[in-house]
Amino acid sequence: MAEIQLKSLAHSYSANPSGPGDYAIRQLDHVWHKGGAYALLGPSGCGKSTMLNIISGLVQPSEGEVLFDGKRVNELSPRDRNIAQVFQFPVVYDSMTVFENLAFPLKNNKVPAAKIKTRVQEIAEVLEIEDKLHKKAKNLTADEKQKVSMGRGLVREDVSAILFDEPLTVIDPQLKWKLRRKLKQIHEQFDITMVYVTHDQLEASTFADRIAVMFDGQVVQFGTPTELFEAPNHTFVGYFIGSPGMNILEVERCQGGVRFDSTELRLEPWQSEILGGMKSDNLKVGIRPEFIEISPVMSDDTYAAEVRDVEDLGTYKIVTVKLGEQQMKVRQSEEFDAGIGSQVNLLFPGQWLMLYVDEFLVQEQQ
Numbered sequence: 001m002a003e004i005q006l007k008s009l010a011h012s013y014s015a016n017p018s019g020p021g022d023y024a025i026r027q028l029d030h031v032w033h034k035g036g037a038y039a040l041l042g043p044s045g046c047g048k049s050t051m052l053n054i055i056s057g058l059v060q061p062s063e064g065e066v067l068f069d070g071k072r073v074n075e076l077s078p079r080d081r082n083i084a085q086v087f088q089f090p091v092v093y094d095s096m097t098v099f100e101n102l103a104f105p106l107k108n109n110k111v112p113a114a115k116i117k118t119r120v121q122e123i124a125e126v127l128e129i130e131d132k133l134h135k136k137a138k139n140l141t142a143d144e145k146q147k148v149s150m151g152r153g154l155v156r157e158d159v160s161a162i163l164f165d166e167p168l169t170v171i172d173p174q175l176k177w178k179l180r181r182k183l184k185q186i187h188e189q190f191d192i193t194m195v196y197v198t199h200d201q202l203e204a205s206t207f208a209d210r211i212a213v214m215f216d217g218q219v220v221q222f223g224t225p226t227e228l229f230e231a232p233n234h235t236f237v238g239y240f241i242g243s244p245g246m247n248i249l250e251v252e253r254c255q256g257g258v259r260f261d262s263t264e265l266r267l268e269p270w271q272s273e274i275l276g277g278m279k280s281d282n283l284k285v286g287i288r289p290e291f292i293e294i295s296p297v298m299s300d301d302t303y304a305a306e307v308r309d310v311e312d313l314g315t316y317k318i319v320t321v322k323l324g325e326q327q328m329k330v331r332q333s334e335e336f337d338a339g340i341g342s343q344v345n346l347l348f349p350g351q352w353l354m355l356y357v358d359e360f361l362v363q364e365q366q
């Protein structure tokens with residue numbers, strides 16, 4: 001097990017990159033600590049697989065260093081890095097039995113036969129494939145094959161880390177949840193550094209203690225699911241995490257705060273102070289649908305908006321409102337009963353109104 005550090009990492013698949021757009025990974029510094037259960041979350045094409053392949057050594061980065069426990073491994077082959085990688089589609093030897101498949105990485109490492117037997121049995125039990133051990137892999141279902149693939153990653157006790165690249169894509173939806181729980185259980189039992197790539201926020205937060213959100217070749221936030229929800233560090237995190245995502249509005253400066261259309265939003269004094277010292281005009285505010293309140297009375301602190309749509313989701317409602325020319329989503333309890341076209345008074349509690357400059361969150365100095 002190792003701490004994996006990525007230092008000033010950048011990667012372009014093009015031999016002569018001419019600008020940031022040619023980079024799959026842009027100037028990235030990141031540490032995966034020893035023994036953590038992590039998710040790497042982001043949309044298709046943001047660079048997740050590239051990062052995993054750089055860690056395992058399948059791809060050589062154009063710039064920067066990969067360090068395992070502080071030692072540079074850029075020049076080491078994938079085999080010498082001792083990383084187990086589980087891919088989206090099963091990698092199994094069809095002509096071998098399940099036992100032989102699971103034993104293969106151990107045999108390669110000259111582990112004694114008795115030890116191989118107990119370890120394979122242990123992993124097969126955890127993955128609930130112990131009754132398939134003597135079956136040929138070619139006779140397995142896709143789900144079973146992927147379990148074997150995962151087992152081949154988990155069977156080695158000496159690995160620096162296990163990297164999972166969307167391993168549950170081929171798995172039946174009902175089994176997915178169960179397998180994710182299993183991986184978490186295996187992590188707790190064996191205490192291995194695990195990085196789990198996904199584009200599904202639910203999958204990320206059920207597996208990981210901390211999530212790295214990747215966007216456009218950069219890790220824009222690394223935090224717990226609660227941190228990502230309550231204080232998204234980048235507008236993309238606000239938009240990507242949550243269902244529906246954060247309301248994000250383009251704004252401009254005005255006396256005492258910011259405004260969009262003719263609506264002025266008051267900022268916290270510390271936000272105004274920091275904004276005063278910044279030059280950029282790329283300003284946005286964000287507030288989650290869960291944190292907007294609807295007040296029964298109009299006051300200096302409320303904003304009049306019109307109800308445009310009400311979506312009943314059983315235990316709660318998502319209300320679409322129009323404020324000025326902007327549409328926003330508000331989460332309300334199932335008791336909410338204002339009809340479409342009626343007016344409501346929106347309240348934006350100060351601690352939940354986030355200010356973004358150049359897409360990054362303005363944070364209070366401690």
Ligand SMILES: Nc1ncnc2c1ncn2[C@@H]1O[C@H](COP(=O)(O)OP(=O)(O)OP(=O)(O)O)[C@@H](O)[C@H]1O
Nearest residue numbers: 013023024042043044045046047048049050051199
């Ligand atoms: N072998 C390659 N040659 C050229 N470009 C590549 C190669 N592999 C990936 N890319 C490009 O690099 C960028 C990042 O791709 P990558 O596969 O790392 O993203 P990802 O987040 O894993 O996406 P997905 O979830 O779709 O797998 C994309 O623009 C992709 O087209």
